[in-house]
Amino acid sequence: MTTHAQLRALVAVRLSDMTDVTTSPLRQREAGENQAARIGARVVGYATDLDVSATKTTPFERPELGEWLRRPGEYDVIIWWRLDRAVRSLADMEDLARWAKEHRKRIIFAEGAGGTLDLDMSSTLGVADIIVRLLAWAAQMEAQAIAERVSGARATLRAQGRWAGGIPPYGYRPVPRDGAPGLTLVPDPSALSVLEQMMTDILDGAQPHSIAMELNEAGVLTPRDHDDVRRGQEPKGRTWVGTTVKSVVTSSTLLGYHIHQGKPVRDSKGRPVLAGPPVVERDQFERVKAALAELAAPERRERKDTNALLLGVAHCATCDGRMYRYSANSGRTVVYGCRALARGRKCEAKASMRADWLDDWVVERFLALVGSWPVTKVVRHPGYDPGPELAEVTAELRAHMGERSRFRSAAGRQMWQETADALEARAAELESTxxxxxxxxxxxxxxxYRELWDDADTAGRRRLLIDAGVRVMVKPSKGRGGRITKLDESRVKFVVGGHVDPEREALDAIEREESE
Incomplete structure (x- = not known):
């Protein structure tokens, strides 16, 4: 160690979380300065590393401390407030001790369970090494205990219905709880419109990879990018894939459940703990899961992430599939067309028609037929079927029963029994509901309808068409040749509320008569 009339001290400060007031930089700095005064040392600098984890970084990897360790000639002693401010593992402490021995430095931890620990690493007796190893082991055990406490704290937050942090489930955003500490989850309207469309497309027979392609083409943010934007960060430009679509629409978080390690968190009575209100109804959730497994029958819903007025309204007369709005003829024309192949289906004669012609024709027919009709809205009162949750609880209980032999201690068996009792209680409650x-x-x-039409945007007008039961069937072109300059009304059929346009019925009757 360099001999000076007065020792030169470096005070090291580290903080993992800037919000932790109990280990504040000021407190650590004052402890270091007080210790330097006690040993008669002059403070020559501070190594201050904030928002830096000792579990994830070694002393040599920290921005400021690492720089000081590479300049050992500028000080004689390093002072930390406590051992855990320096290291969190035995390996890191061994490396630090080896460095101190090589450069003949003195290491001091100002406070601890046994008071101040002053280690002169120039000693040749090896006692300091033993003490350091023992204390480093204690620090490593403390780090493990902290991790367990964090895990337990998160479980407690979940049991209280509080959001424990991280990326929120798709369809939700975290907000402060009313009159209580912490966060809770509420529905996120922007994500819900995308989620609704994904579920609708699945019920309409679309494969997850096809939906992912459409989401990417429309520039819809993935769950992680969506969360980046929510936090004011630049999204990384991640892309949707089929597995992401499937995991989003089949997650029980959509029912408001807190999920931990793939299972719902349950209270002492076996009931699922809610992180927020459900964003889908249970019957729709189950139908989507069944559709993914069995390719269930189509079900029409509104799509909100497109400017196509007739999406969900216009259908190919050949295959009955939806028609989609897209550019054709190298972008010179916008059409509605059958996209059966892109949705994993086959159409023998795909229909297409210029979008502006079909839009105008449908609007004219719609307002002429139903514009004066009074509009009613349907209010849905959801029911409740205990069957799906009962099946979930039964599966959890069966899996839990198989784990009983793993618990050998009395405490472990008691914990196992508490979970078993809660699951059985919930199963009994569901069976009697x-x-x-x-x-x-x-x-x-x-x-x-006309009054609402005049006040609505494209999405609102599409909703009016769908709610009124409008369905337009488009036949494929007959290929007569020549330049087509207007809509061929013989190729379209307009149906509203299950009733065919009388004018169209007359035209169909004439066409049938002429073909006989």
């Missing part, structure tokens, strides 16, 4: 049928009622809006 009657199913309630969903019901709908019509409520008058006090306006006509």
């Amino acid at each position: 009657p199913a309630v049928e969903a019901r709908e009622e019509s409520v008058s809006t006090g306006k006509t």
Whole structure:
């Protein structure tokens, strides 16, 4: 060690989390300065590393401390407030001790369970090495204990219905709890519109990879990019893939459940703990899961992430599939066309038609037929079927029963029994709960279709068409040749509320008569 009339001290400060006031930089700095004064040392500098984890970085990897360790000639002693401010593992402590021995430095930890620990690493007796190894082991054990406490704290937060942090489930965003500490989850409207469309497309027979392609083409943010934007960060430009689509629409988080290690968190009675309100109804959630497994029958819903007025309204007369709006003829024309192949289906004669012609024709027919009709809205009162959750609880209980032999201690068996009792209690509760049928009622809006049409944007108008039961069937072109300059009405059929346009019925009758 360099001999000076007065020792030169470096005070090292480290903080993992800037919000932790109990280990504040000021407190650590004052402890280091007080210790330097006690040994008669002059403070020559501070190595201050904030928001730096000792578990994830060695002393030599930290921005400021690492620089000081590469300039050992500028000080004689390094002072930390406590041992855990320096290292969190035995290996890191051994490396630090080896460095101190090589450069003949003195290491001091100002406070600890046994008071101040002063290690002169120039000693040749090896006692300091033994002490350091023992204390480093204690620090490593403390790091493990902290990790366990964090895990337990997160479990406690979940049990209280609080959001423990991280990336929120797709369809939600975290907000402060009303009148209580911490965060809770609420539905995120921007993500919900995308989620609704994904589920609708799956119910309409679309494969997850096809939906992923459409989301990427439309520039829809992935769950991680969506969260980056929510936190004010630049999104990384990740892309949707089929597995992401599938995991999003089949996650029980959509029911509001707290999920831990793939299972719902349950209270002492076996009931699922909610992180937020459900964003989908249970019956829709189950239908989507079944559709992914069995390619269920189509079900129409509104799509909100497109400017196509007739999406969900216009259908190919050959295969009955939806028609989509896209550019054709090298971008010179926008059409509605059958995209059966892109959706994993086959169409023998795909239909297509210029989008502006079909839009204008449908709007004219719609307003002429139903513009003066009063509009009613359907209010849906969801039912409740205990069957799906009962199946989940039964599966969890069966898996839990198989783990009993793993627990050998009395405490472990008691914990196992508490979980088993909670699951059985919930199963019994669900078995005794009657199913309630969903019901709908019509409520008058006090306006006509035309009045609502005039006030609505494209998405709102599409919703009016779908709610009125409008369905337009488009036949493929007959290939007569020549330049087509207007819509061929013989190729389209307009149906509203299950009733065919009378004018169209007459045209169809003439066409059938002429073909006989």
